[in-house]
Amino acid sequence: MTSALYDELIAKLRKAHVLGSVGDLLMWDEQVNLPAGSAELRGEQQAVIAQLHHAAISEPRVGELVAGLEVGQDGPLDDDARTVVRWARRDHDRATKLPPEFVREKAEQGSRGFHAWAKARAASDFASYAPVLATNLELAKREAAYLGRGDSPYDYMLDKHDPGMSAAIIGPLFAELAEGLAPIVRTITSSGKTPRTLAPFPIEGQRTLLREVTERIGFDYTRGRMDVALHPFSIGSGADNRMTTRYDTPDPLDSLFSAIHEAGHGMYEQGLPREHYHTALGQAAGMGVHESQSRLWENQVGRSRGFWAFFEPRLRELFPTQLADVSSEELYLAINAVEPVVIRTASDEVTYNLHVILRFEIEQKLFSGELAVADLPAAWNATLQRLVGLTPTSDKEGVLQDVHWSDGSFGYFPSYTLGNMVAAQLWATMVEAKVASDDDFARGDFSKVLDWLHANVHARGKRDTLLELVRRATGRELSPRYLLDYLRARYLPLYT
Amino acid sequence: MTSALYDELIAKLRKAHVLGSVGDLLMWDEQVNLPAGSAELRGEQQAVIAQLHHAAISEPRVGELVAGLEVGQDGPLDDDARTVVRWARRDHDRATKLPPEFVREKAEQGSRGFHAWAKARAASDFASYAPVLATNLELAKREAAYLGRGDSPYDYMLDKHDPGMSAAIIGPLFAELAEGLAPIVRTITSSGKTPRTLAPFPIEGQRTLLREVTERIGFDYTRGRMDVALHPFSIGSGADNRMTTRYDTPDPLDSLFSAIHEAGHGMYEQGLPREHYHTALGQAAGMGVHESQSRLWENQVGRSRGFWAFFEPRLRELFPTQLADVSSEELYLAINAVEPVVIRTASDEVTYNLHVILRFEIEQKLFSGELAVADLPAAWNATLQRLVGLTPTSDKEGVLQDVHWSDGSFGYFPSYTLGNMVAAQLWATMVEAKVASDDDFARGDFSKVLDWLHANVHARGKRDTLLELVRRATGRELSPRYLLDYLRARYLPLYT
Numbered sequence: 001m002t003s004a005l006y007d008e009l010i011a012k013l014r015k016a017h018v019l020g021s022v023g024d025l026l027m028w029d030e031q032v033n034l035p036a037g038s039a040e041l042r043g044e045q046q047a048v049i050a051q052l053h054h055a056a057i058s059e060p061r062v063g064e065l066v067a068g069l070e071v072g073q074d075g076p077l078d079d080d081a082r083t084v085v086r087w088a089r090r091d092h093d094r095a096t097k098l099p100p101e102f103v104r105e106k107a108e109q110g111s112r113g114f115h116a117w118a119k120a121r122a123a124s125d126f127a128s129y130a131p132v133l134a135t136n137l138e139l140a141k142r143e144a145a146y147l148g149r150g151d152s153p154y155d156y157m158l159d160k161h162d163p164g165m166s167a168a169i170i171g172p173l174f175a176e177l178a179e180g181l182a183p184i185v186r187t188i189t190s191s192g193k194t195p196r197t198l199a200p201f202p203i204e205g206q207r208t209l210l211r212e213v214t215e216r217i218g219f220d221y222t223r224g225r226m227d228v229a230l231h232p233f234s235i236g237s238g239a240d241n242r243m244t245t246r247y248d249t250p251d252p253l254d255s256l257f258s259a260i261h262e263a264g265h266g267m268y269e270q271g272l273p274r275e276h277y278h279t280a281l282g283q284a285a286g287m288g289v290h291e292s293q294s295r296l297w298e299n300q301v302g303r304s305r306g307f308w309a310f311f312e313p314r315l316r317e318l319f320p321t322q323l324a325d326v327s328s329e330e331l332y333l334a335i336n337a338v339e340p341v342v343i344r345t346a347s348d349e350v351t352y353n354l355h356v357i358l359r360f361e362i363e364q365k366l367f368s369g370e371l372a373v374a375d376l377p378a379a380w381n382a383t384l385q386r387l388v389g390l391t392p393t394s395d396k397e398g399v400l401q402d403v404h405w406s407d408g409s410f411g412y413f414p415s416y417t418l419g420n421m422v423a424a425q426l427w428a429t430m431v432e433a434k435v436a437s438d439d440d441f442a443r444g445d446f447s448k449v450l451d452w453l454h455a456n457v458h459a460r461g462k463r464d465t466l467l468e469l470v471r472r473a474t475g476r477e478l479s480p481r482y483l484l485d486y487l488r489a490r491y492l493p494l495y496t
Numbered sequence: 497m498t499s500a501l502y503d504e505l506i507a508k509l510r511k512a513h514v515l516g517s518v519g520d521l522l523m524w525d526e527q528v529n530l531p532a533g534s535a536e537l538r539g540e541q542q543a544v545i546a547q548l549h550h551a552a553i554s555e556p557r558v559g560e561l562v563a564g565l566e567v568g569q570d571g572p573l574d575d576d577a578r579t580v581v582r583w584a585r586r587d588h589d590r591a592t593k594l595p596p597e598f599v600r601e602k603a604e605q606g607s608r609g610f611h612a613w614a615k616a617r618a619a620s621d622f623a624s625y626a627p628v629l630a631t632n633l634e635l636a637k638r639e640a641a642y643l644g645r646g647d648s649p650y651d652y653m654l655d656k657h658d659p660g661m662s663a664a665i666i667g668p669l670f671a672e673l674a675e676g677l678a679p680i681v682r683t684i685t686s687s688g689k690t691p692r693t694l695a696p697f698p699i700e701g702q703r704t705l706l707r708e709v710t711e712r713i714g715f716d717y718t719r720g721r722m723d724v725a726l727h728p729f730s731i732g733s734g735a736d737n738r739m740t741t742r743y744d745t746p747d748p749l750d751s752l753f754s755a756i757h758e759a760g761h762g763m764y765e766q767g768l769p770r771e772h773y774h775t776a777l778g779q780a781a782g783m784g785v786h787e788s789q790s791r792l793w794e795n796q797v798g799r800s801r802g803f804w805a806f807f808e809p810r811l812r813e814l815f816p817t818q819l820a821d822v823s824s825e826e827l828y829l830a831i832n833a834v835e836p837v838v839i840r841t842a843s844d845e846v847t848y849n850l851h852v853i854l855r856f857e858i859e860q861k862l863f864s865g866e867l868a869v870a871d872l873p874a875a876w877n878a879t880l881q882r883l884v885g886l887t888p889t890s891d892k893e894g895v896l897q898d899v900h901w902s903d904g905s906f907g908y909f910p911s912y913t914l915g916n917m918v919a920a921q922l923w924a925t926m927v928e929a930k931v932a933s934d935d936d937f938a939r940g941d942f943s944k945v946l947d948w949l950h951a952n953v954h955a956r957g958k959r960d961t962l963l964e965l966v967r968r969a970t971g972r973e974l975s976p977r978y979l980l981d982y983l984r985a986r987y988l989p990l991y992t
Binding site: 015038041048221239 | 510511514515518521529530536537541544545548717718719733735736
């Protein structure tokens with residue numbers, strides 16, 4: 001739609017979005033290109049752009065426009081305009097309801113917290129990190145209160161990453177998932193099957209492979225790039241999407257799956273309606289949905305029989321000596337290796353979710369006060385033993401392993417498993433509709449999957465919450481059943 | 497110094513400078529990294545940042561602060577503060593005295609002009625380009641008038657690139673230079689000596705060589721980078737300096753000398769007082785001085801006997817087959833090849849200045865009205881014949897060869913030759929003081945030259961005009977004598 005107020009709002013959102021994209025580019029460049037001695041200038045650049053971005057979205061006129069449009073001052077809004085205004089309200093409130101001193105305090109604490117975490121982790125010294133966590137918890141609660149969610153601060157944190165999400169919704173889903181995972185993990189670990197360890201692959205071949213794979217599955221390199229960074233990430237909208245990866249890992253397939261994962265994020269952004277990328281209509285629905293896209297390509301597609309039927313010959317061409325004595329079945333088992341470990345990021349896709357469920361349980365208890373920060377290491381180890389059957393040998397390998405809480409990013413972990421559930425449910429629908437088929441994949445054709453995701457997920461922008469999106473795309477409520485079914489179908493035949 | 501008004505001004509200049517540096521980074525990224533399909537977003541980003549940068553420097557409060565400081569409202573200014581305020585006045589006036597419609601018109605015309613030039617050049621069709629030049633001349637005169645220089649628009653253009661410069665100053669210098677160059681060129685071209693053409697060098701070796709060379713002469717890679725771009729350039733302050741080069745050229749040493757040139761620009765920026773890089777005290781004095789730094793390293797140092805005594809063995813190590821049958825003297829002559837050609841950018845350092853003098857003569861006549869745009873090709877060819885002894889076979893190789901005038905960059909060319917003159921005069925002083933010596937270079941030690949430039953050129957920031965800087969650093973007035981002496985000393989022994 002178009003109207004005087006609405007058009008003015010769109011122009012202001014456009015400017016804010018463009019400034020945000022400049023901030024993203026500064027961040028990308030910092031990780032990929034910045035000379036070591038240039039950090040001070042980069043800090044100044046980021047501070048100036050962040051302040052201008054904040055000013056653009058918190059401008060009083062934005063509040064007036066949103067308020068005017070909400071009460072129909074410019075006539076009734078159509079559905080799309082309602083989505084745009086709803087999100088402008090959310091972003092404007094976030095930008096204006098937090099006092100500047102609080103924002104500064106939180107940013108400073110986040111930076112201090114990161115360094116304290118890095119030090120504590122290196123020394124496996126939880127006691128030195130505990131005060132940081134206590135302060136971060138306190139700040140999170142204050143933030144929720146500023147936004148009118150003082151009565152449910154953890155739900156506020158969940159909703160921040162996935163709009164509409166709450167512990168009451170996630171709790172039963174994760175409980176059912178944990179219950180269903182236990183026998184799968186038992187079957188696999190007791191099968192006696194041990195995947196082979198592959199010999200390292202030369203970096204040049206890894207680079208060639210992952211470029212070919214990500215291009216073949218549908219990442220559009222005329223609107224994106226792949227570079228090297230210490231910690232792989234992606235930034236950018238569909239207009240300019242930048243992925244990163246790294247090559248110097250002991251697992252020779254790690255760079256490939258990490259790249260497919262990032263390409264999944266990138267293809268989501270590239271699939272969002274291009275003409276709307278300045279507003280909620282052209283932006284990602286949330287962390288969980290984003291993760292569903294990366295995981296679907298990484299796991300459901302990337303570890304499938306059809307995918308490897310197509311790419312195995314190329315893999316053997318690139319790494320003939322490394323794979324000379326590895327049979328096709330041995331290769332496929334290595335690609336789908338499952339082995340419970342204490343580190344979340346090193347986990348396979350079967351046990352990974354148990355690590356997330358652990359963090360969800362602990363975050364709830366930290367926010368409710370049921371668990372004191374000082375008791376965290378013990379609670380962590382007990383929960384890991386119960387869910388995964390392992391106990392870390394040190395806090396470094398346990399409660400100190402993740403960076404997230406160091407800057408107060410609570411409520412973030414659940415999105416990973418929500419993403420896995422959404423991916424599996426979308427996958428089930430695509431398999432049923434013959435959109436996802438090993439036959440197509442074996443011919444190197446992944447276009448039906450991408451087209452279906454474009455139409456059913458990407459095109460929606462932020463119109464739906466995660467739950468609404470799943471309902472609309474699959475015709476069913478979100479359930480862990482699909483993830484469990486998928487894991488059983490993929491892994492049990494391999495591990496019996 | 498510090499005072500309420502002054503500190504407030506510094507804070508505002510800092511913000512403007514940081515925004516300018518973000519604009520630079522967007523430009524660098526566009527040339528080095530931007531995916532082909534992402535140009536639209538980049539255009540939006542650049543427009544938003546340019547508008548904010550302009551707003552920061554044209555803010556009325558900046559005008560008030562400058563005016564207050566100029567009349568001593570905050571007490572007397574020390575020398576440094578006077579420099580800062582003088583430049584803030586200049587930048588603020590430039591930003592406020594040009595009406596926004598004029599700025600837009602000029603930008604649009606610049607973009608149209610570039611495309612018209614590219615088309616006209618491809619077709620060697622001057623007639624289609626002539627109206628662009630007429631409009632650009634008209635706009636340049638209007639711009640000068642807005643800035644109060646309507647009576648001397650060409651001097652305004654010269655002063656834009658090199659503060660304090662005018663045609664009355666440049667005219668006699670260039671005339672003396674042209675007169676001195678003629679016999680040198682005659683001696684060389686009639687010597688019968690023909691430098692050998694070297695075989696192409698593999699790119700990997702070129703990359704290794706130019707990294708080693710630029711690092712060895714003193715470019716600080718902890719605060720800078722070298723990347724690949726279609727047209728080599730550098731951006732950034734000493735805080736983050738980014739050079740570019742290209743490798744796919746028929747001349748195997750082209751990438752090296754281009755890189756030394758860019759490193760010269762970069763070392764100037766890196767040598768500016770770091771704590772002042774937000775103000776005139778920590779910024780480059782002008783185009784001519786900047787060019788003096790790049791040319792000094794590229795030519796005076798980079799083509800010297802000492803430099804090659806040190807680097808020749810490494811060059812032979814990297815390109816053993818290519819140089820197998822090339823003697824040291826043949827190599828040195830190839831490095832110092834002189835051959836008059838019709839293209840400025842393909843010219844050696846002896847005849848290069850004649851191409852600049854041609855443009856200076858023609859620009860003066862265009863601005864005075866003595867020469868009509870329609871008569872440009874004929875005037876160009878006649879002047880080239882008189883100065884260089886050659887006539888282009890087409891306008892493509894003649895009046896259409898340069899991009900500069902297409903967006904109205906008049907008065908830019910003279911800076912190149914001013915830079916060459918300054919470089920030679922600084923060099924003469926350094927040779928006299930034994931700061932520049934083939935013995936040091938032959939041992940790979942270039943530090944005395946860099947230290948001397950730091951102390952005598954870089955540390956000054958914008959405190960001096962080009963003429964003042966030369967006087968202060970060399971104890972003598974700017975004169976083409978030093979450039980002529982240098983060229984004679986370097987080239988006549990090689991070409992007799």
